[in-house]
Amino acid sequence: MIENFSLNCPLPLSDYEKVLLAHGGGGTLSHQLIQKMFFSQFDNPLLNSEHDGAIFELNGTKFAFSTDSYVVQPIFFPGGNIGGLAVNGTVNDLSMCGAKPLFLSCGFIIEEGFPMTDLWKVVLSMKSAAEKAGVQIVTGDTKVVDKGKGDKIFINTSGIGVIHEGVSISPLNCKPGDAILLNGNIADHGIAIMSARENLSFETTIQSDCAPLNALVESMVSVSKNIHVLRDPTRGGIASALNEIAQKANVGILIEEEKIPIREEVKGACELLGLDPLYIANEGKLLAIVKANDAEKILNEMRKHPLGKESSLIGYVTEENKQSVIMKTSIGSKRIVDMLSGEQLPRIC
Amino acid sequence: MCLSIPGKVISIDETNPELRMGKVSFSGVTKEICLQWVPDVQVGEYVLAHVGFALSKIDEKDAHETLAILKEMGDLEEPNEIS
């Protein structure tokens, strides 16, 4: 006898028999999988706030708790490797909650046959990243799987941090009129990864922008408590991050193409492969949605920091066009920046 | 049709006469491009590249002339003929 028998379809994504790569791509399909499969079952208020981490209070102190898994291929790429990425990624998720990151856990799933020298490089990178970010890796786990059952190495990191005093970060705090700030050049990381991939390889000096953003965030909150939203635009790029915020907050977003910093070389790579840089991953970038009156002083503070030298005010939150992101193009017309469906693939047409 | 973009030839490899290749730079991103169909292209010139092949040289003089005419369009009252 099955308890709690429901007449709803037991498999929430019955259109798909199998999980596709697109379900992990950061776009619409990912969103659907997470909402319909995971959120619907794990349902609770902390989860439903849908931020980069869960925020909760214990004995008068507000904490943030976050997790992320790293499966990037290739594991060594220009500007970094999977180890540094794993540490910075969770440090950044916590920072995006408005928290000072303190402690990380680290779980390794290693494929049999993975060279020790490579593992050592990964570990040293994690050590260096943790030191630079001022966090400690305090607990962990190691598993080894049969050869062929894991793609060299997967790493999961989870982290805990303490929310900065007076700071309340949530997409729901977003208001029409708020300014949208970005700390620098987009798409470096995604292009660096692609340049190292077989069959799409090209020569470039572009490096991943992988970096810990906690110190930058700390300097920002020191000059203003009117930071409403922080988001690091990783998979799916700034387009996906802004769409998620617009939908969650039920606001419109208007950005200006000319104001979005991007390296010429990255532009060249995107043109070559037919990719839109707005949808390409970043690992050392943040979007901050702030009260418009504070935008200038926050920008000035950001520009003093090595990770914020190219900081730019890229747009505003609007009353109109709720749940959409609109971009004023370089020729002065407007177009929609839609949510990515599936994975962005290089094209020839 | 089909995605093709301009790039600058930075080196040419003539080792295989039937598959003349070159390194072409797209704003600093370099890719190996087949130059077999643009036999007279020199280093420093621009080609239009599609799926790893140069389809044509860019006529830089023509490009500049077109741009100049289009710029002038905003200054003149009468329509200007573009041949």
Add this chain to the structure above:
Amino acid sequence: MKYLDEFRNAELTKNLSEKIKHTVTRPWTIMEICGGQTHSILKYGIEDLLPKEITLVHGPGCPVCVTPLEMIDKAVSIASRENIIFTSFGDMVRVPGSKYDLLAVKANGYDVRMVYSPLDAVALAEKNREKQVVFFAVGFETTAPPNAMAVVEAKRRGLKNFSILCSHVLVPPAIEALLSNPNSKIEAFLAAGHVCTVMGYEEYIPLSEKFNIPIIITGFEPVDILLGIYSAVKQLEAQKHEVENQYSRVVLKEGNKHARALLSEVFEVVDRPWRGVGVIPQSGFRLKESYAEFDAEKKFDVGSIATQESPLCIAGEVLQGLKKPFECPAFKTSCTPEHPLGAPMVSSEGACAAYFHYKKVI
């Protein structure tokens, strides 16, 4: 980016937009043939810069969209075999077949890989001699010479494990078929600039004369497209109908003679079915007999393929410019980029996908 950014200049687009507004005196319907142009028109909001008298209709110039369903099913059939490395441009891997697309085949554990250039597929064949490497050779005349070169290179390197699944289509026969349709409202064409970079534009002169229609060889950046439209409007207003080259920085009348010579060596012209449109005579390429060993259709027995299009999909009418995507009852309901019923919703250049992504609200 040099020779790209200058043709995205706001001042120049404004100048052209003003000129078009001052020249036009009555409604005109213009078709841009090429999916890349459709993409650019929607990405840059070009229709907002045109006076209401100009109607742009989007043509079938998206080779991804017009690749016959049967061909996708053949690709899926070949890719779903052991010891095959099936290679393709990124554009094709999400196009729905009768049952599966290539990404689903990959999800089922088969070796499907995306490549940037057909030469990459040849290199894979050289590196993996124990496997058969098949390349999905799709595209218009622009992509045909690179695909031909891959076959020639494979022959030169003595590779026995390389073949192409060929589904090339040609533009001029498509233009003729479109204009021969009594329901056609097209009054001028923006011809595909990169196709003409290879083929030149001599073939368009008899078309222009037969149908009394201006044909403007047009590029892809916003300035190029507006220049193409302006030239078309000027001719229409003056009741002229000529072929005009407005992409002269790369297009010559005779095209690229080296690339064309290679095409003649490797391919022959045949009738081709276009998905959603039907068979257009003499509108496709097939490998010549001398290159038969590289023809994947001959190499692999794909049996009889029973194709099944979605009964809801009106891709054919969209591709011929007879209907706009939002006139399709399935648009944004049962047909979305995540669940495409037809190719124009999948291809980044397909009219349906472009409308879905760029035209929601404004």
